[in-house]
Amino acid sequence: MSIKAEEISALIKQQLANYHDELKVDEVGTVTYVGDGIARATGLDNALAGELLEFDDGTLGMAQNLESNDVGIVILGSYQEIREGDSVKRTGRIMEVPVGDQLIGRVVNPLGQAIDGLGEIKVDKTRPVEKKAPGVMQRKSVSEPLQTGIKAIDALVPIGRGQRELVIGDRKTGKTSVAIDTIINQKDQNMICIYVAIGQKESTVRSQVETLRSYGAMDYTIVVSAGPSSPAPLLWLAPYSGAAMGEEFMYNGKHVLIIYDDLTKQADAYRELSLILRRPPGREAYPGDVFYLHSRLLERAAKLSDELGGGSMTALPFIETKAGDVSAYIPTNVISITDGQIFLDSNNFYSGIRPAIDAGTSVSRVGGAAQIKAMKKVSGTLRLDLASYRELESFAQFGSDLDAATQAKLNRGRRTVEVLKQPLHEPLVVEKQVLILYALTHGFLDTVPVDDIMRYQGELFAFFDNNHKELLDSIKETGVLPDTAKLDKAISDFAESFQPVSTK
Amino acid sequence: MKLNKTMIAHRYGSALFELAIEKDERQSIKDELTELQQVLVEEPKMMLLLTSKQIAKKDKQSFIKVLSDSASEVVKNLLEMLFDYDRIADLDVIIAEYFRLNDEYEKTVRATVTTAVALDEKQKANLESSFARVVGASKVVLEEKIDPDIIGGVILKSNNYIYDGSLKLKFARIKRMLLK
Numbered sequence: 001m002s003i004k005a006e007e008i009s010a011l012i013k014q015q016l017a018n019y020h021d022e023l024k025v026d027e028v029g030t031v032t033y034v035g036d037g038i039a040r041a042t043g044l045d046n047a048l049a050g051e052l053l054e055f056d057d058g059t060l061g062m063a064q065n066l067e068s069n070d071v072g073i074v075i076l077g078s079y080q081e082i083r084e085g086d087s088v089k090r091t092g093r094i095m096e097v098p099v100g101d102q103l104i105g106r107v108v109n110p111l112g113q114a115i116d117g118l119g120e121i122k123v124d125k126t127r128p129v130e131k132k133a134p135g136v137m138q139r140k141s142v143s144e145p146l147q148t149g150i151k152a153i154d155a156l157v158p159i160g161r162g163q164r165e166l167v168i169g170d171r172k173t174g175k176t177s178v179a180i181d182t183i184i185n186q187k188d189q190n191m192i193c194i195y196v197a198i199g200q201k202e203s204t205v206r207s208q209v210e211t212l213r214s215y216g217a218m219d220y221t222i223v224v225s226a227g228p229s230s231p232a233p234l235l236w237l238a239p240y241s242g243a244a245m246g247e248e249f250m251y252n253g254k255h256v257l258i259i260y261d262d263l264t265k266q267a268d269a270y271r272e273l274s275l276i277l278r279r280p281p282g283r284e285a286y287p288g289d290v291f292y293l294h295s296r297l298l299e300r301a302a303k304l305s306d307e308l309g310g311g312s313m314t315a316l317p318f319i320e321t322k323a324g325d326v327s328a329y330i331p332t333n334v335i336s337i338t339d340g341q342i343f344l345d346s347n348n349f350y351s352g353i354r355p356a357i358d359a360g361t362s363v364s365r366v367g368g369a370a371q372i373k374a375m376k377k378v379s380g381t382l383r384l385d386l387a388s389y390r391e392l393e394s395f396a397q398f399g400s401d402l403d404a405a406t407q408a409k410l411n412r413g414r415r416t417v418e419v420l421k422q423p424l425h426e427p428l429v430v431e432k433q434v435l436i437l438y439a440l441t442h443g444f445l446d447t448v449p450v451d452d453i454m455r456y457q458g459e460l461f462a463f464f465d466n467n468h469k470e471l472l473d474s475i476k477e478t479g480v481l482p483d484t485a486k487l488d489k490a491i492s493d494f495a496e497s498f499q500p501v502s503t504k
Numbered sequence: 505m506k507l508n509k510t511m512i513a514h515r516y517g518s519a520l521f522e523l524a525i526e527k528d529e530r531q532s533i534k535d536e537l538t539e540l541q542q543v544l545v546e547e548p549k550m551m552l553l554l555t556s557k558q559i560a561k562k563d564k565q566s567f568i569k570v571l572s573d574s575a576s577e578v579v580k581n582l583l584e585m586l587f588d589y590d591r592i593a594d595l596d597v598i599i600a601e602y603f604r605l606n607d608e609y610e611k612t613v614r615a616t617v618t619t620a621v622a623l624d625e626k627q628k629a630n631l632e633s634s635f636a637r638v639v640g641a642s643k644v645v646l647e648e649k650i651d652p653d654i655i656g657g658v659i660l661k662s663n664n665y666i667y668d669g670s671l672k673l674k675f676a677r678i679k680r681m682l683l684k
Contacts, residue, residue, distance in 0.1 A: 011682075015678075024673060029664060068510075085667075
């Protein structure tokens with residue numbers, strides 16, 4: 001590298017010519033208390049709620065409690081260097097994060113700074129982290145499907161673009177896997193994904209990112225991560241930062257999927273900082289506005305009207321329950337905010353039904369509006385089949401003498417459960433989901449041994465890819481079922497060639 | 505709820521000030537309080553004595569008497585009342601609040617000036633008059649401070665505001681601009 005002295009001096013000359021000698025006027029306060037991510041300061045009489053403040057060492061803070069003679073400040077960053085008696089400066093700005101295309105493929109902290117070691121992110125736009133959600137007239141009802149690629153979800157609890165669907169379950173029931181598989185399936189679906197990891201172990205986030213990268217999913221994904229070692233204010237801020245980044249795309253007419261993994265930890269972080277700010281504790285020691293904390297965040301997910309470009313932001317908030325207790329404070333709050341929930345059951349998970357979706361308690365309030373016609377048709381009876389199977393299953397354990405109708409129901413139920421199983425990181429395109437569910441609901445699987453169903457499915461897809469591609473393509477393009485006679489014929493042809501291994 | 509020191513100072517201070525205006529004794533009370541403040545600073549043990557639990561109330565009362573003997577009616581009453589209400593420990597902040605209200609009344613602004621070298625009389629007068637114009641005050645009282653670290657220029661600090669015109673800050677700004 002060679003440095004030309006003339007160039008530099010020309011640059012300095014240019015800068016000096018435009019250099020304004022202006023007096024810097026700042027309003028300052030004095031820190032009277034620091035600890036646990038919180039500072040209090042006197043002075044700052046004109047500070048605004050949510051305003052960014054700057055400490056002597058350059059650390060930023062956010063004004064939270066405005067009281068008669070002091071201001072409660074949450075410190076965004078390290079608070080080891082801040083001392084009592086230091087000064088705090090008003091900046092006149094409110095909290096903003098960088099937004100834009102440059103963030104895609106990157107891993108950032110809640111302040112929008114890169115933490116993936118790939119260098120600084122140069123953006124020219126920022127957005128305030130707290131923004132009012134779109135109002136009634138700015139919205140449109142949810143109509144397009146968001147394909148998760150997971151059979152059990154797309155068939156039973158369909159998610160639409162702009163919907164908010166809660167994913168809830170105990171620890172270790174595969175919640176994060178649902179998120180990762182959904183992101184992987186968004187490839188070529190014109191979707192930008194934002195994965196907000198709140199209080200997730202750094203090692204987990206790292207392996208998640210590696211998985212996404214190996215499936216090529218980082219090309220359309222932003223990961224926002226606030227690890228367990230970050231101070232509580234950053235954990236609290238992370239979902240809002242993610243939402244701000246998503247809104248930028250949504251208001252530009254694009255489709256966004258945002259995953260908050262998980263909001264329980266965010267509520268805990270908020271509880272921590274509220275208690276240190278001496279706000280009165282309420283139920284389970286959460287502050288009074290913990291409902292608003294989540295409702296204002298999830299309300300920002302929307303399907304925008306055509307005048308605003310028709311963009312959408314779909315939110316998948318995650319909640320971790322303790323021992324399946326959905327009636328705790330935070331789970332009930334978030335259940336009531338969202339448009340439905342996917343309940344993951346640990347019993348299902350350990351008995352090998354993965355994804356461990358509990359069909360009975362999982363619902364989607366948007367429902368059929370977010371499904372293609374073909375899928376609506378084949379999945380119509382699925383929920384009923386599963387419900388009657390669960391009911392009979394416990395009966396059937398007692399005796400073996402069952403009438404034929406009951407036997408048939410049990411048979412169908414066992415096969416339905418088997419079909420809805422799906423291996424990790426293998427999302428399925430919608431036409432193939434329709435195909436296997438069609439085969440199931442039209443009785444083609446009733447004669448196939450349960451243990452052979454996975455293999456049957458794989459070979460059926462291969463058979464259709466090779467011999468009847470046009471049928472799959474027609475589902476994909478028109479969204480309706482093709483001529484059922486042709487479809488039946490094709491499946492029968494395949495069934496004849498299929499060799500079951502097991503005899504059960 | 506227990507009142508904090510700032511609230512106590514505000515309540516007693518403004519009551520005292522209003523009374524002083526009513527009685528038209530603003531200046532004389534100010535002088536007395538200045539004296540009292542000086543005593544507080546010079547004799548830190550006095551407050552210890554007045555607040556100590558080990559000393560009998562009667563002894564403290566007689567001590568208050570000594571203090572208030574030569575004082576005017578208002579200041580005498582203030583001292584006795586504060587003692588009776590167990591607020592004597594807050595005397596210093598109440599006096600400070602009185603001074604603050606008095607400054608506000610007189611449109612006087614106090615400021616700390618930091619410079620690298622001492623200001624001469626003319627510079628000081630210049631600074632006072634121009635600062636008075638900026639903040640709309642009729643009188644400016646400057647407290648001088650010398651800090652060679654700021655290299656040159658002036659930093660004015662007043663009422664939660666900093667007016668920074670130091671060379672140190674300007675150099676830092678140029679450095680940031682060139683590094684960009």
